[in-house]
Structures are given as structure tokens and as C-alpha cells.
Amino acid sequence: MLQTRNLTRRFAGLTAVGGVDLDVAAGEIFGVIGPNGAGKTTFFNLLSGVFPCTAGEILFKGQPIHRLPPHRIARLGIGRTFQIVRPFGDLSVIENVLAGLGARFCTGVLPALGSHHRKRHRDAARALLARTALAPYEAEIARNLPLGLLRRLEIARALGLQPDLLLLDESFSGLSHKEAASLVELVRELRRDGMTILLIEHNMQITMQLCDRLAVLDRGEKIAEGTPEEIRRNKRVIEAYLGQEAHA
């Protein structure tokens, strides 16, 4: 589904991401972990086209996407959430989700002039809200929602384009135990429906229970890859994390 070869991003003399090779198979839940500042979010930004890469390439379903702008990559089937949530604050929950459907229903100048109040659009939005358990909050203004709901809203919005690959950037951060558990369920459901998921996460427990495979980044480089069990026992990984803790 997704392959990166020698993916590199250098910026102002620093190598944020250095020569990362990755292979994510379809239908996998793949985790990207690593100590703070390891370059994980930069990696996601490269995948979704937010940053241009300095070297290397990204192949999505066999197609190179590393030179494409974010909106084209999204339309090809990659959705993402953000580490610090970016909801459309002034809009209601259902409008946020409708925006996510926008690119699906609106592919040219004329369709852009169609109303988004039509029943089938609203129904599609409501379906997504139901899927992410946000239905009761439909009319709430996004900026008034607590973090847990906002994280789910971002996912609901990202699902609008029916992505084949979903990038979740620390979507479990700041969630209560219950919220995290229900989100884990949602992620598993999405995978059951055929989605491939790539996630960045700090919470080890969640990562270990959710992911099929993991890659570990440290200072921009991939230092390990494998199943959760393998990673847990990997000496280099432990050192990398301990190094962090010594400074913490």
C-alpha cells in the first residue's frame, strides 16, 4: 500500500528525517514510534505532502506521490489527523464532516455551486458521525468540544474522502481511559472495513495492543522495525528511549 525509499528531509542544517525506508502492507495497522523529536510528525507531514522531501520517494499504491500537493494526495486516498487538533472551530460538527465530504461531492466549478444542504449530503455526513459516535453532537460548534470529541471529529472528517490509508498523529493523546478504549475499537473497526492505518503514538500500551507492526524512529532514522514483541526486546530501541528518560 505505502512504500517509502530513502525518505529524507533536511531543513536549516538539521536532518529531521534521514533515509527512511518503509513498507506498509494493505490492511495493516502500522505504528511509528520513537522518542520526542525523532521526526515522526515530520515523517507524516512528508507523507501527506505538507513538506517537500529533500530526497527519496514515496509510493502509494504503486504511484509516486512525493511531489504532489496535499490536496491531491488526499484525493488519492490518504487521510490524516493532526497531533494538535485542527478542527474548523467556528463550524458545527456536522459542517466539519461535510467539509470532509466536500472533495467527494464537488469536483469542479459547477458542483461547487451546488448546495450542501441536500438530503444525500447530510445523510452521508450523519453516517460518518454515527460511525464515530458523534451523532449526539451534530449541531455543536466545534470549538466548544472537549479534546476527546475533537480527535474523533478529525477522524470523521478525514473519512469523508473514503481513504485507503489513514494517518493518525497522536490521536490518543490527552484522552481518558474510556475515550481511548472506544477509539481503539473504532480503529479496529476501520481496519475490519479494509482501511490501512499508520499511527504515531506515545502511549506504549495502546501501541502494543493495536499495532500489527512497528517502526521506531530516533533522530530521524529508522532504528528498528518488527512486531511489537520484537520491538519490545530490541536493545537499540530500549537505549534510545532510556537516553530520553535520562534527560527527562
Place this chain on the structure above:
Amino acid sequence: MNATVLGQQLVNALALGSVYAMIAVGLAMIYGVLRILHIAHAGIYTAGAYLGLLAFRETGNLVIALIVAMTAAALLGALIERFIYRPMLARPRIVALIASIGLFICLSDLFRILAGPHQLAFDVPELAGRYTAGGITVSGIDLVILGGTAAIFVALWFVIRKTSMGFAIRAVAQDVETAKTMGIDVDRSVSRVFMIGSAIAAFGGVAVAILYNAVYTTMGDMIGYKGLALIVIGGFGSISGAVLAAFLLGFAETALTTYMDLPLSREGIAMLMLVLLILIRPQGLLGKA
């Protein structure tokens, strides 16, 4: 063209650039710490001119007049920051921008109401003397401008680079959160930036008023808008960029108005430079991409 004319133009351009630089420096510093386009800064500039004139009329002493003007401007700047901008920090950026525009419009009209719509003379006989060297004639006020600007920049450089106050200001401009964790009193630093910037603008106002022997309510308008153009051209957040842009504009204006006949006012020239530069290099001359 011969050397003396060129030399003369050079002096003019430097003087003009210095005045622009004085406005631009304050604007750049304020933008650096608050990320606000302080359009009302031009109002401080004009206030400085009026206050300087008032003080000069009362005391007959230019030095005292300058001190009064700069101190009063610093106070005014601090009040504006405290009561108008600080409450708006949590709001979307357009709020502060509109407030600044409103404040500027209000101030301009206030000057008209308090001091009358007519132009006032700012005559300082001691500075009327002209000094000639190598064929170039420089008036006393030109010397004050050039000398004052140099002195101010040296002092500013010293404060920013070598004092703890300057360090605090730089930290806040870099990253407010980090500065707070370092124990820096952000509010105080911001307030100081406003005071310093406003005082410098007031100096510029007095200097220009003497130079053209005119104090009038709209003298800040064009300077204000050009000042904004300058911090964009220089690159947001870059003081040296703003100063560089200021001198470039001074030179460009002097050269273009003397030697070419463009269908633009002097303001138009500044703005055209702005528009062109943004197209070619959106991050400004010395700005970060």
C-alpha cells in the same frame, strides 16, 4: 552628474532612510514580540512631533523637547499595549489589526481636534546653519538626523545584544512559551519594547518636523503605511531587515523622484516596491522562509 550633486543626493537619501528606519525599527520590534501590525505606530510618530513642538515652545531647548517627546511617546506606547493590545492576544489576529487601524484613525483626528487642522511651524534657528564640506552642503538638522539615528542604533544594538533586558526581548520574540519557562516576565518585556519603539518613533517625528519645518495632523499617514511596507519588505521579525529596507527605500525614492518620472506618488513607489518584492520573495529580504 557630478560628484557634488551625487553627494548631496546621498545625504538626502541617507536622511530619508534614517527617518524611515526609525519608524520601521519600532514596528519590527513590536511585530517581533506580539506578531501585531501596529499601524497606530505612525500616530505615536505624529504625537512625538506635536509634543516636541509643544515642549520646545515652552522651554526653547531642543534637547529638553526631545526628552519630553520621547518620554511621553514611550508612555503612550506602553498604555496602548497594556489597555488595547494585551486584552486581544487570545483573539484572532484580525481583531488587533482592526483595533490598530481604528486607533490610528482616532489618534489622527484627535490631533486635528486638539491642535487644529492647520500646519504648525517647528522652527529651530540653531539648526538652520549649513555646513559645507567637499562641495556638499549639510544643514544642522540633517546632522541631527544622521547623528541621532546612528546614536540610537548603536544604543539599541547595545541594549538588545548586551543587556539582560535585551536578552529577554529576544527570547520573547523567539518563543513566548519558552521565554516564560525561563522565568522571563513577558508582559514587562513587551511593554519595554513598546516604550523603546515609541520613543524612537517620536525622535523621528521631531526630526522630520524640524527638517520640513512643518507639523501637521496627517504627517504620520504615509510614513505609517510605508513603515508597514518596510517590515514586510525587510522580512517579518527581522529588525535588520526592516532597517535595510528603510534605507533602500530612502535611496529608491530619492533616485526615482529625481531622475525618473514615474506615474506614481512617492507613496506609490514604496508600495510598488512592496508588491513587487512580495511577488518575488514573499518572505522578505532577510526574513525566514
Place this chain on the structure above:
Amino acid sequence: MLDAYTITILSLMGIWSIVALGLNVITGYAGQFNLGIGVYMGTGAYTTAMLTTAAGFSFWEALPLAVAAAALMGFITGLPALRVREDSLAVLTIGMVFVFESLLVYLPYFGGPLGIGRIARVSFGGDAVGKEGYLLIILAALALTIAATLYLKRAWIGLAWESVRENELATSVIGIHPARFKLYAFTIGAAFAGLGGVLYAHFTRYVTPYDFGFLPSIYVLAMVVLGGLGTIRGAVFGACFLTLLPELFRFVQDYRNLIYGMALVLLMLYEPRGLLGDGSFVWRHAKAAATRLRALLWHGRQYAANP
């Protein structure tokens, strides 16, 4: 009918409402700071002025061309706007309106600082339209503009605009191309402002470069912000209010800038969403009152049905 003075005020209120609605599309819906709406209003005004005086066009013939010219200007000025972020955009638009005003003053074709005068009266069906007739034309244009902006807000393009305004990055990762929609906003907003400009030109029958410079642009921004940025009711209310105010209180005329300036500052401090913006004091109470009224009527009906 109405006296001449009232007609004049209503006409101006209508004209400025249309321009304000144009700015509302660019800055209110799409969130693109624009401190130079005068460029588009001026393009519309000068185009129709030149076409009707020098080229013998009639108002009706010049109208679509002038609006199209304004839209084109919107598009052209929108292109550099794509490359810059918020603050630079504000300054860029200030720069553009200054250059625009400057060019109008200094280039010979535009009549210089005195502008263009003796602009033709509007005629309909062979007869010159009187002041009342022209007011009707203005109101018709206003109704059209309101209907159009309302429609756009409810269309996908409106939603895309609001997404761009709220968070440009999030908009791009859901497949919407921010630049494309920003250009739409500039073009369409400019068209409305241009329409206002055309109506203005044939109302005053005399246009000068200073009618469309920085300060007039700020006045329009003040109208939109005062009423409520991003709302149609806000733009119209703000335009009407700020047109009416100097007339109602003569002293306001003398202290115009002082009061406007202070009002803007106070507004930004205490009610940044505008007087009629969502969540403002006035609007919330108006909605609450409307809800109570509806409940009252409904209960009243219920009561009448089952005494």
C-alpha cells in the same frame, strides 16, 4: 413619495451594502484580509465612467463589462495573495490600494486627480431614470447580491471558503485546494464590490481616485466588522449604520474619524464578532427573544386549540 434627501441616504446605504457584501465574501467567508476593497469598487466605477463618457456606452451596456473588469481585477490581485500569509496579505492589500489610487491620479487616461465627471444618467426604455427609479435599481441590485451571497454560503463553495478561513492546512488534507477557493473568493467578492462601484458612479455622476483609496476601503472594513464579519446581516447593517450615522448626528460628521476609530477599538475589545455577529450580545438576545416569541405564539395556538 419619499423626499430627495431620504432617497439619497437610502441609495447610499444600498450602494455601500453591496460593496460591504463583496468584502464580506473575501474577508468574512474566506478569511482573506483585504484592506483595499477600493481597488475593485474603483475598477467598476472607473470602467463604467470611461465607457459611458468616452465610448458612448449606455449604463446597461457598461454594467456587465464593468463588473467583469472588477472581477478580473479581483482575480489578478488574488494571485499574489496566494503566496503570502495573513499579515503580509493585509499589508499587500494596503499596498495595492495605494498603487491603484496613485495610478489613477498619475496616469493620463483616468482624468487625473479630478477624476471623471458628467457621467451619464441611467435611462430605461428611452427615458432618463429619476432618483426614485435609480433607488429601485440599487435595491434590486442589493436584493440580487444578498440572494447570491446567501446561495454561495449554502453551497459547497461557501463551506470550502469557511474551511480555508478556519484552518488552511486542515482544508488541504481533506482534498480541498485552498488556493483555488481563495481565488474564487477574490474574484466573486471583487465582482460585487465592482457592482457597487458602478452604481456609485452613476449615482454621484462623478468619480475621483480618492473615492476608492485606503481610507474608504477601511470604512467598508469598519462596516463589515461593526455589523459582524462573515454574516450578511452584519455587512448590510454595518453599511447602513455607518452611512446613516453621520447624517443623523451632524457632529459625527465633524468628529467622524475620531468616533469611527474609537468605535472600532471599543468594538474589538468588547464585541469583536460585531454587533450582529454570531454570539454577540445583541444577536444572542435577539435570537433568545425570537425563540421566546415563537414559543409564545405556539403555546398561544395550543391554548386556542384546547381551551
